Amino acid sequence: MREAACFLDEAPFLTVEGISCSFGPGCAYCADDEADLERNRCPRCGTIHALRRVSLDVYPGEIVGIVGESGSGKSTLMRCICFDQQPSAGSVATPLVDGGTRNLLSCSPEQKRAIRNTVFGMVYQNPWLGLRMDFSALSNIAEQMIAAGNRNVEGMLARGRSLLEQVNIPLSRAADTPREFSGGMQQRVQIAKALSNNPPILLLDEVTTGLDLSVQATVLDLISTLRRELDVSMVVVSHDLAVIRMLAQRSSVMLDGRVIEHGLTDQILEDPQHRYTQQLVHSLL
Amino acid sequence: MSTSVATVEPATVSKAKRSVPSPADCLLRIEGLSKGFYLHETARTIQGCQDISLTVRPGEFVGITGRSGSGKSTILRSVYRTNLPQQGAIWYDSARFGPLDLLQAGSRQILYLRRFELGFISQFLHVLPRTTAYDRVLQSALEVAGPLGITRAEACAETENLLRHFNLTPDLWELYPLTFSGGEKLRLNIAAAMIKKPRLLLLDEPTASLDQSSKLKVRELIKQLKQQGCTMLGIFHDLEFMEGLCDREYNMHEGFMARKG
Numbered sequence: 001m002r003e004a005a006c007f008l009d010e011a012p013f014l015t016v017e018g019i020s021c022s023f024g025p026g027c028a029y030c031a032d033d034e035a036d037l038e039r040n041r042c043p044r045c046g047t048i049h050a051l052r053r054v055s056l057d058v059y060p061g062e063i064v065g066i067v068g069e070s071g072s073g074k075s076t077l078m079r080c081i082c083f084d085q086q087p088s089a090g091s092v093a094t095p096l097v098d099g100g101t102r103n104l105l106s107c108s109p110e111q112k113r114a115i116r117n118t119v120f121g122m123v124y125q126n127p128w129l130g131l132r133m134d135f136s137a138l139s140n141i142a143e144q145m146i147a148a149g150n151r152n153v154e155g156m157l158a159r160g161r162s163l164l165e166q167v168n169i170p171l172s173r174a175a176d177t178p179r180e181f182s183g184g185m186q187q188r189v190q191i192a193k194a195l196s197n198n199p200p201i202l203l204l205d206e207v208t209t210g211l212d213l214s215v216q217a218t219v220l221d222l223i224s225t226l227r228r229e230l231d232v233s234m235v236v237v238s239h240d241l242a243v244i245r246m247l248a249q250r251s252s253v254m255l256d257g258r259v260i261e262h263g264l265t266d267q268i269l270e271d272p273q274h275r276y277t278q279q280l281v282h283s284l285l
Numbered sequence: 286m287s288t289s290v291a292t293v294e295p296a297t298v299s300k301a302k303r304s305v306p307s308p309a310d311c312l313l314r315i316e317g318l319s320k321g322f323y324l325h326e327t328a329r330t331i332q333g334c335q336d337i338s339l340t341v342r343p344g345e346f347v348g349i350t351g352r353s354g355s356g357k358s359t360i361l362r363s364v365y366r367t368n369l370p371q372q373g374a375i376w377y378d379s380a381r382f383g384p385l386d387l388l389q390a391g392s393r394q395i396l397y398l399r400r401f402e403l404g405f406i407s408q409f410l411h412v413l414p415r416t417t418a419y420d421r422v423l424q425s426a427l428e429v430a431g432p433l434g435i436t437r438a439e440a441c442a443e444t445e446n447l448l449r450h451f452n453l454t455p456d457l458w459e460l461y462p463l464t465f466s467g468g469e470k471l472r473l474n475i476a477a478a479m480i481k482k483p484r485l486l487l488l489d490e491p492t493a494s495l496d497q498s499s500k501l502k503v504r505e506l507i508k509q510l511k512q513q514g515c516t517m518l519g520i521f522h523d524l525e526f527m528e529g530l531c532d533r534e535y536n537m538h539e540g541f542m543a544r545k546g
């Protein structure tokens with residue numbers, strides 16, 4: 001249990017500042033961050049500005065939610081944080097690396113790989129991006145540990161089995177490939193894999209989307225338990241406000257590549273300020 | 286952190302006559318609070334409350350009355366910051382931060398206060414799915430246990446006491462409250478809020494849907510909390526019921542404060 005004093009005096013565990021990310025050549029017009037776009041697309045050159053100066057902070061043991069409609073940039077943000085995607089501007093920092101003074105985005109590829117394997121655990125919206133569908137569930141997990149430098153085969157297998165148990169995958173299925181699994185099981189194997197190196201920060205992109213309600217509930221339970229028992233900090237992305245309401249005390253709302261509203265989740269739901277947030281909340285009622 | 290009140294004085298001052306509260310006098314001091322809900326879709330503002338001023342001294346039980354829709358809940362939700370007020374100030378004398386204006390407080394600060402200092406019990410029943418009745422109350426107790434030096438065993442014992450106090454019998458403890466009756470859910474929520482013995486407890490018609498015997502239980506517990514020094518600001522439909530407990534009363538009319546009792 002965290003002490004009262006920590007709760008206050010602690011610094012953010014993950015600081016994401018001013019991330020911009022675009023796809024396309026760019027032009028003089030859209031080089032201006034404030035330029036009017038057609039949604040996220042430059043009317044002059046057609047460049048997609050998937051993220052425009054997005055910032056976010058996560059404190060130790062906290063779950064921060066990100067909501068927004070399809071195409072608002074949520075997945076791109078997660079991918080930029082864990083180095084899958086190179087943003088055009090911005091910084092990512094954590095006190096775990098050089099006391100927080102280092103912009104992780106400027107690290108060397110080797111350093112990034114090490115950080116990616118030990119600091120971040122990522123669960124992709126699309127399980128095909130996060131899992132090797134032709135490897136067994138157990139080897140998917142082992143692969144992640146090998147990537148982090150682990151060479152103890154027996155140890156890895158034991159850890160893999162205990163992780164699968166933790167996410168409620170029966171050990172009888174450990175040797176099966178994720179291809180043979182249901183969507184909910186695939187997401188749970190992804191979570192087990194993401195947890196394998198005990199990362200202090202988990203990035204979860206639409207982990208419950210497309211799952212039927214009862215499976216969704218078990219995945220949400222698992223996430224709450226992880227936060228409570230392992231004290232992992234998380235960013236949880238979902239277009240589903242109910243998921244965010246249940247998991248996150250603070251959240252950000254994204255629209256067309258920008259954060260348009262952020263703060264206390266219950267305040268965003270009960271007293272939304274932005275036109276789009278009001279639509280989102282009211283469509284839910 | 287600066288404890289000088291002047292530095293956190295907000296820019297949006299509604300009326301000229303504003304004085305810095307003396308922290309010794311009030312635990313809560315609301316000044317010129319206004320809140321409207323602007324809806325983009327219809328370009329209309331729904332009035333919540335307007336130019337509200339009230340004070341609550343430490344240890345007091347202050348009631349707010351007024352008919353339905355007069356803006357009572359908006360005041361409490363502004364204090365708890367579920368609503369984001371536009372104008373005025375809500376001075377709260379925090380044990381941890383000293384006097385601060387809740388309108389200007391950051392999200393993390395509010396989360397801290399909600400965890401350790403502010404309690405909220407409403408007429409609405411929200412239960413956490415997939416958390417048993419027992420765990421709901423225990424988790425609430427554990428949230429503050431560490432800093433208060435309470436052991437897990439003590440938290441468990443207190444959880445059982447409180448569940449029993451509210452007639453939630455052991456056969457209900459391991460069930461999910463989703464299946465509970467309205468009254469049971471409410472009693473559970475009250476137990477979860479009260480077990481933390483908050484410094485300031487906000488009560489939004491907690492007894493509205495309860496039967497007489499449950500109401501008496503709530504009253505009894507409010508009395509105990511008051512004796513332990515808990516300060517309360519509450520909306521009660523039937524304030525007579527709180528006769529003898531309620532120190533002062535404010536009456537609301539059409540979003541305004543009508544008179545002081």
Ligand SMILES: Nc1ncnc2c1ncn2[C@@H]1O[C@H](COP(=O)(O)OP(=O)(O)OP(=O)(O)O)[C@@H](O)[C@H]1O
Pocket residue numbers: 023040048049050068069070071072073074075076077125239
């Ligand atoms: N590699 C890419 N090349 C071109 N455009 C891209 C690329 N990746 C993302 N985009 C665009 O960036 C924008 C943001 O996409 P992103 O996947 O981040 O949205 P999202 O919020 O995760 O949506 P969803 O809820 O559908 O998952 C979209 O307009 C998308 O088409």
Ligand SMILES: [Mg+2]
Pocket residue numbers: 074075076125205206
């Ligand atoms: Mg996505």
Ligand SMILES: [Zn+2]
Pocket residue numbers: 026027028029030031042043044045046047
């Ligand atoms: Zn352009």
